[in-house]
Amino acid sequence: MTRYLVHRxxxxxxxxxxxxxxxxxxxxxxxxxxxxxFALVPGLTQADLARIAHQMGLDRSLPVQYWEWFRRMLxxxxxxxxxxxxxxxxxxxxxxxxxxxxxxxxTIIAVLLGTWVGVLGAIRRYSLFDYLATVGAMIxxxxxxxxFGLVVIYIFSVKLAWLxxxxxxxxxxxxxxxxxxxxxxxxxxxxxxxxxIWSRYMRSSMLEVINQDYIRTARAKGLRERSVLxxxxxxxxxLPMITIAGLQLPTLLSGALVTETVFTxxxxxxxFLDSIGYRDYPMVMGxxxxxxxxxxxxxxxxxxxxxxxxxxxxxx
Amino acid sequence: xxxxxxxxxxxxxxxxxxFGASPYLSRRAVMSLSxxxxxAGLLGRRAWAQAAGGAPPSKPTGQVVIGLSQEPTVFxxxxxxxxxxxxxxxxxxxxxxxxxxxxxxxxxxxxxVPSLENGGISADGLMWRIKLRGDVKWHDGAPFTAxxxxxxxxLNNNPNFRAxxxxxxxxxxxxxxxxxxxxxxxxERPYAPYMSILAWTFMVPQHLLANASDPNTTPFNNxxxxxxxxxxxxxxxxxxxxLLANPNYFGKGPYLERATYKYIPDLTVLFTQFRTGDIDYxxxxxxxxxxxxxxxxxxxxxxxxxxxxxxxxxxxxxGRPVFQDRAVREALYYxxxxxxxxxxxxxxxxxxxxxxxxxxxxxxxxxxxxxxxNPDKSKQILDAAGWKPGAGGVREKNGLRLEFTNSTTxxxxxxxxAQQLLQQNWRDIGAAMTIKNxxxxxxxxxxxxxxxxxxxxxxxxxxxxxDPDVAYYFDSNNVPAKxxxxxxxxxxxxxxxxxxxxxxxxxxxQAKRKAIYxxxxxxxxxxxxILPIFQYTTVEGTKAKLKGYRPNINTQTNCWxxxxxxxxx
Numbered sequence: 001m002t003r004y005l006v007h008r009x010x011x012x013x014x015x016x017x018x019x020x021x022x023x024x025x026x027x028x029x030x031x032x033x034x035x036x037x038f039a040l041v042p043g044l045t046q047a048d049l050a051r052i053a054h055q056m057g058l059d060r061s062l063p064v065q066y067w068e069w070f071r072r073m074l075x076x077x078x079x080x081x082x083x084x085x086x087x088x089x090x091x092x093x094x095x096x097x098x099x100x101x102x103x104x105x106x107t108i109i110a111v112l113l114g115t116w117v118g119v120l121g122a123i124r125r126y127s128l129f130d131y132l133a134t135v136g137a138m139i140x141x142x143x144x145x146x147x148f149g150l151v152v153i154y155i156f157s158v159k160l161a162w163l164x165x166x167x168x169x170x171x172x173x174x175x176x177x178x179x180x181x182x183x184x185x186x187x188x189x190x191x192x193x194x195x196x197i198w199s200r201y202m203r204s205s206m207l208e209v210i211n212q213d214y215i216r217t218a219r220a221k222g223l224r225e226r227s228v229l230x231x232x233x234x235x236x237x238x239l240p241m242i243t244i245a246g247l248q249l250p251t252l253l254s255g256a257l258v259t260e261t262v263f264t265x266x267x268x269x270x271x272f273l274d275s276i277g278y279r280d281y282p283m284v285m286g287x288x289x290x291x292x293x294x295x296x297x298x299x300x301x302x303x304x305x306x307x308x309x310x311x312x313x314x315x316x
Numbered sequence: 317x318x319x320x321x322x323x324x325x326x327x328x329x330x331x332x333x334x335f336g337a338s339p340y341l342s343r344r345a346v347m348s349l350s351x352x353x354x355x356a357g358l359l360g361r362r363a364w365a366q367a368a369g370g371a372p373p374s375k376p377t378g379q380v381v382i383g384l385s386q387e388p389t390v391f392x393x394x395x396x397x398x399x400x401x402x403x404x405x406x407x408x409x410x411x412x413x414x415x416x417x418x419x420x421x422x423x424x425x426x427x428x429v430p431s432l433e434n435g436g437i438s439a440d441g442l443m444w445r446i447k448l449r450g451d452v453k454w455h456d457g458a459p460f461t462a463x464x465x466x467x468x469x470x471l472n473n474n475p476n477f478r479a480x481x482x483x484x485x486x487x488x489x490x491x492x493x494x495x496x497x498x499x500x501x502x503x504e505r506p507y508a509p510y511m512s513i514l515a516w517t518f519m520v521p522q523h524l525l526a527n528a529s530d531p532n533t534t535p536f537n538n539x540x541x542x543x544x545x546x547x548x549x550x551x552x553x554x555x556x557x558x559l560l561a562n563p564n565y566f567g568k569g570p571y572l573e574r575a576t577y578k579y580i581p582d583l584t585v586l587f588t589q590f591r592t593g594d595i596d597y598x599x600x601x602x603x604x605x606x607x608x609x610x611x612x613x614x615x616x617x618x619x620x621x622x623x624x625x626x627x628x629x630x631x632x633x634x635g636r637p638v639f640q641d642r643a644v645r646e647a648l649y650y651x652x653x654x655x656x657x658x659x660x661x662x663x664x665x666x667x668x669x670x671x672x673x674x675x676x677x678x679x680x681x682x683x684x685x686x687x688x689x690n691p692d693k694s695k696q697i698l699d700a701a702g703w704k705p706g707a708g709g710v711r712e713k714n715g716l717r718l719e720f721t722n723s724t725t726x727x728x729x730x731x732x733x734a735q736q737l738l739q740q741n742w743r744d745i746g747a748a749m750t751i752k753n754x755x756x757x758x759x760x761x762x763x764x765x766x767x768x769x770x771x772x773x774x775x776x777x778x779x780x781x782x783d784p785d786v787a788y789y790f791d792s793n794n795v796p797a798k799x800x801x802x803x804x805x806x807x808x809x810x811x812x813x814x815x816x817x818x819x820x821x822x823x824x825x826q827a828k829r830k831a832i833y834x835x836x837x838x839x840x841x842x843x844x845x846i847l848p849i850f851q852y853t854t855v856e857g858t859k860a861k862l863k864g865y866r867p868n869i870n871t872q873t874n875c876w877x878x879x880x881x882x883x884x885x
Contacts, residue, residue: 032757039760041398042625042777042872043481043513045788046765047801052396055478055532084389084553085537094553150584157592165592166585171556171576172379264580264589266555274387274554274581279757 008303012296019292020073020285024066027284033058034082034279056082069285078289079282081275088286091271096253098168099267101179102260103252106187110194115241117195118202119234122210133203137196149189149262156185166263186263190256201244206237239310246302250294370863372571372882376561379574380862380881383595385586387579388557391540391548393518394471395532396480400600402516403875407559407575409518409542410567412446412465415782415870419678421511424567425449425460425519425543427497430511432824441506441824448497452566454521455547461496467522469501477531483780483788484513506822508829512783516871519543545570545879555579571864571882577875587611596862599874602854605663611857619857621665622867622874625674625782626775630722630738630847633767635797635807638720641713643701644747645844649687650694651745652738654849661733666850671837672778672786674851676869678826679784679833684841694745703746711746719748720770723763726753731773734849738773767797767805775852782870784833787817790840808845 035049035058053059057068072079078088117137121130157165163185164170169178209215210233218228257269268287275283307313382403390397393405406414412426421429427447430436436445452460471477472485479485487504494500503510521541528534540548545567546559556578561570578595580586587607590598591614603611603619611619630648632639639645654668669675670684698711698718706712710719722738724731732753739749749771754763763769778786787802788794792809794802813836820832840846856874858865864880 030757031755032761036757036761037398038396039765040774040776043483043780043788044396045483045794045802046796048396048480048482051482052478055476080533081389084391085533086553091553098555150588153585153588158588161592165589165594166580167578167589167594168552168555171381171558171578172574261582262585264555264578264582264585266552266579270581271554 008300012300015296016289016292020070020289021066023285023288024069025062027279027281028062028065030279032279034281037278069282073289078286081283082280083275083278083283088282091283092268092286092290095266095268095271098265099253099256099260099269101168101183102186102190102256102265102267105183106190106194106256107248107252109187109191110198113191114195114198115202117199119206119229119237121199121203122206122237123229125207130203133199137200140192140196143192145189145193145256145258146262148192149186149259152185152189153262166265168265186259186265189262190259198244201241202237205240206233209233209237212236239306242305242309243302246298246305247295249298249301250291253291253294370884372569372864372880373885376563376570376573378572378883379576380572380597380878380883381576381578381595382875382878383578383580383586383589383598385579385581385583385601387554387581388577390537392520392534392537393542394468394477394479394520395537396478399872402871403600403873404557404559404577405518405542406544406871406873406876407546407878408540408544408548409520410452410544411516411518412448412514414876415512415515415868417676417866417868417870419676419782419870421515425452425465437824439824441508441822442503443500444503445494445498445500448499449566450497452543453564454523454543455541455562456521456524458521458523459496460519460521460543462493462499463496464519464522465499466491466493467526468517468519471520471525471531472517474531481513481517484510485517506824508821508824509780509783509785512779512781516781546575549574565879567879569879569882571880572878575878575881590617590857593859597856597858597865597875599856600854602856605665605855608663608665608855611855614857616860617857618860619855621853622856623674623676623869624852624854625677625777625779625869626852627669627672627674627778628773628775628849628852629672630771630849631774631776631806632720632771632845632847633769633806634809634845635767636720636770637716638718639771641701641703642843643697644703644718645847647694647697647701647703647745648742648747649844649847650690650697651741651747652687652847652849653689653741654687655689657734657737658850661730661737662850666853669848669851670841672776672789672840672846672848673784673833673837674779674869677779677782677784679830679837681834681837683834684837691741691744698745705746708748709743709746710748717748718746719750721750721752722771722773723752723754723759723769724773725756725759727755728753735773764805765796765803767795767807769805784829785817785821786833786836787821790836790845791817806845808843810839810843813839813843 035053038044038049057065069079080087081091117133121133124130153165156163164182167182169182215228215233218232253268257273259265260267260269272287275287384400386398386400388401388404390401391404391408393409410424413421413423413429416422423429425448427449428434430444430446432439448462448465454460469485469488469491472479472482484507487507488501489504491499491501524536524541525531525534538551545562545565547562549558549560551557556576559575561573580589583601583604586598587603589595611617632645634640658664658666658668668687670687671681673680703711703713703718706717710717712718722735724735735751739751742749764772778789789803790808791802791804791814793814794800794804795807796802796805797807816832816836820829823829823832856867861884863882863884864877866877867874868876
C-alpha cells in the first residue's frame with residue numbers, strides 16, 4: 001500500500017511538471033499578451049508598452065520565463081496576478097468560497113435527486129417513470145445552460161420577482177438568508193445537468209447489479225424485495241459511483257463557467273475565463289496547476305476509496 | 317462534470333454578446349457596442365439635466381450600485397490601467413485639477429488652476445508654480461502636502477515603476493517644494509497638453525509608498541489611501557468593490573454612504589440586472605443597441621446615448637502604393653455610404669463626422685467640408701486620376717490594381733456588417749476590398765502597430781487626455797514601423813502638419829492653439845489618411861431617482877463625479 005502510494009505520488013509529480021510545461025507553452029503560443037488590452041487605450045504609445053513589457057520581463061525568451069516561474073513555484077511562490085498584483089494563491093482563495101458554495105449545494109441536490117431517479121428508473125425499467133426520466137435527462141443535457149439560466153432569471157427574477165437576478169449576495173446585506181436566497185436559482189440550474197448525468201450513471205449501474213447472480217440468490221433465499229434492492233443491489237451499485245465522485249472533486253473547486261457567468265457568481269470558472277482573456281499568465285498557470293493537483297488527487301482518492309470499499313480490489 | 321464545465325472559455329460571453337465583442341480589449345469592446353452620435357450625446361446630457369431636482373442630503377445617505385462590464389483591478393492610480401479603473405480613481409483620489417464636461421479645468425488639490433494670467437505658468441510655458449490647498453488630509457489622517465505632489469510626479473519617471481503614462485511627466489525637471497502648499501518645476505520644453513495630462517494624474521501618498529522595495533507590488537495596491545470623496549471599503553475579487561463615504565472630504569459631497577462598483581461581465585446579464593433594479597447605473601459599455609428601445613420603455617429609469625471621444629474610421633496604411641494616391645482616398649470617401657452604415661447597422665443613432673476630434677472638444681472644427689455620398693463623383697475622380705477599369709471590373713493604374721484588404725476584430729458582428737456594406741460601396745466604383753479579420757489580440761498587436769495592414773476599421777480616441785494634441789497619431793516622427801514612439805500606424809507624413817502640431821504643443825495660449833488645431837483638422841480632412849465615419853456614443857442608464865449623474869466626455873468614465881450623486885427623496 002505504501003509502495004503503491006509512493007509510486008502514484010511520484011507519477012503525479014512528473015505529470016504535474018508535464019502539465020505545467022504544456023500549459024505554459026500553449027498559453028504563450030496564443031496570440032496577444034498581457035499588454036494587448038492596452039493597445040488602443042488613448043494616450044498610451046507603443047513606446048510606453050515596450051517599456052512596460054520590459055519592466056514585466058515579458059520580452060525575455062520563453063524558456064527563461066518558464067524557468068523563472070518554475071524556480072519560484074518550487075519554493076511555493078505562485079507569483080502575482082498581472083492585473084491586481086495580488087498573490088495568485090490569495091486570489092484563488094478569494095474565489096474558492098463562491099465556487100464551493102455553489103458546487104456543493106448543486107452536487108448535493110444532484111446526488112440525492114440523481115440517485116433516486118436512477119434507482120427508481122432501474123427498478124421500474126421501461127415504466128412510464130423510466131421513460132419520462134430518460135427523456136427528461138436527455139432534454140436537461142441538451143438545454144444550453146446559458147439560455148436556461150437566462151430563462152430562469154427572466155421568469156423568476158424579472159417577471160415574478162421571487163428570486164434575485166444572480167449575484168452572490170445583496171451588497172450591503174450578506175446575511176445567511178440572503179446568501180441562501182441568492183443560491184437557489186444558480187444551484188438548481190447547475191444541478192439540472194448534473195442530476196441528468198448522475199441519474200443515467202446510477203440507472204445503468206443499478207441495472208447491471210440487478211442482473212447479477214447474487215441478487216437472484218438473495219431473492220431465492222427469500223429476502224424481502226426491499227432488502228434485496230437496498231442492502232444488496234443499491235450498495236453494490238454505488239461502488240462505481242465512487243469513481244465518478246472522485247472525478248467530481250476537481251469540478252467542485254474549479255467552478256462552472258457558464259452558470260457563474262449568467263448569475264454573476266465570482267467563482268473559479270469566471271476567474272479562469274477572465275485570466276485567460278487578459279492573458280494574466282501567472283494567474284492562468286496558478287489556476288491550471290491548482291486544478292491539475294485536484295484532478296490527480298481526486299483520481300488517487302477514488303482509487304483508494306474503491307479499494308477500501310470493494311474487497312475484490314487490492315492495490316499493490 | 318457536466319456540459320457546463322466543458323464549454324470553451326468565452327463561450328458564455330460570446331453567446332449572448334450580440335456583437336461578439338472581445339471581453340478584454342476594453343475600448344474596442346466599447347466601440348463595438350456604441351452607437352455613435354455627437355448631438356445625441358448633448359441631448360442625452362440635457363435629458364439628465366431635466367431629470368435633476370431636489371437637494372442633496374445633509375449627510376451621506378444610502379448606496380449606489382454601479383454596474384460595469386469590466387472589472388476595475390488597478391487601484392494605484394499611476395500604474396498602467398484601463399478606463400474602468402479610472403472610474404474608481406475619481407472616487408478615491410484627486411488630481412491637482414479636474415476637467416468638467418465643458419472642458420474647463422476646475423481646481424481640486426490645487427487651490428487655483430495655474431495659467432499665464434495668474435502667473436502659475438510662465439509666458440514661455442517653461443516654469444510652473446502650483447499653489448495647493450492646505451486643508452486636505454489623506455484617508456489615514458496624514459496631511460496632504462507638496463511633498464506628496466513631488467513624489468507622485470517623480471514616481472511616473474521611476475524606471476522600475478510600471479507607470480501608465482510618461483508623456484509630459486518625462487519633461488519635468490527641478491521639482492521644488494517651496495512650502496507645504498506650494499510646488500514649482502521647470503519643463504524641459506514647453507508642452508501645453510501637460511495641463512490636460514495633469515487633470516488625469518491622481519496624487520498618491522508619499523508616506524505610504526516612498527519606502528517600498530518594489531513600487532509595483534505594495535500593499536497599497538489593494539488597500540489604497542487617497543484624498544478623494546470615498547475611502548476604501550472592501551473588495552470581492554471578480555465581483556465588486558465597495559467604497560465608503562469620506563466624511564472629511566474637502567470638496568463637494570459625498571452624498572452617498574457607499575458606492576459599490578459591481579462587475580457583471582455579460583452584457584445581457586448586465587442589462588437584466590439594470591432592469592430588475594439590482595444595479596442603479598449601467599455604464600462603460602452600457603446598454604447594447606439592441607436593448608435600447610426596450611430600455612427607453614422601462615419605468616423609473618433614465619436612459620440616453622452618451623457621446624464618447626472615440627471616432628470610427630477606415631484607417632489606411634499610406635505605406636501601401638494603392639493608398640499613396642490621394643485621389644484613391646478621396647474617391648473611397650465619396651463612395652462611402654455613411655448613412656446606411658449608421659441607419660442600418662448602428663440603429664440610426666450615431667451622427668456622421670468629418671473630424672478625428674469629438675464634437676465636444678474645444679478645438680473641434682465645425683467648418684470642415686461635409687462628406688457627401690456620391691459614387692458618380694467618386695468615379696470621375698478615379699477616371700481623372702488615371703485609374704481605368706481593368707479585369708473583373710477592378711480599376712488599374714500603371715499595372716497597380718485598386719485592391720486592398722480591410723481588417724477588424726473577428727467576431728465583431730456590427731463591424732463585419734459595416735465592412736460588407738463598404739465592400740459593396742467600393743465595388744460599385746471599381747475598388748476591390750477583401751475582408752481579412754483577425755482575433756483582437758492578433759490584429760491590434762504588431763499587425764496594426766507596426767503597419768502590416770492595408771486598411772483597418774477601428775474606433776480610436778486621438779486625444780491626449782482631454783487635450784486635442786494629436787501628435788502621437790499624425791506627426792511623421794511617431795511612426796512605430798520606422799522606430800517612432802507614437803501611434804502613427806498610418807505612416808502619415810505631412811511636414812506642414814508636423815510643424816503645426818509642434819507649434820500647438822508648445823503654445824500655452826488656448827486661443828492660438830485652437831486656431832492651430834482647427835487648421836490641422838482642415839489639412840487632415842483634405843489629406844484623408846483616415847476616412848472618418850462617425851463619433852461613438854454608448855447608451856447609459858440610471859434609476860430616475862439617482863441625481864447628480866453628469867456624463868463627462870473629458871474623462872474616461874462617467875463615474876467621475878460619484879461624490880455629487882445622491883438619491884432624490
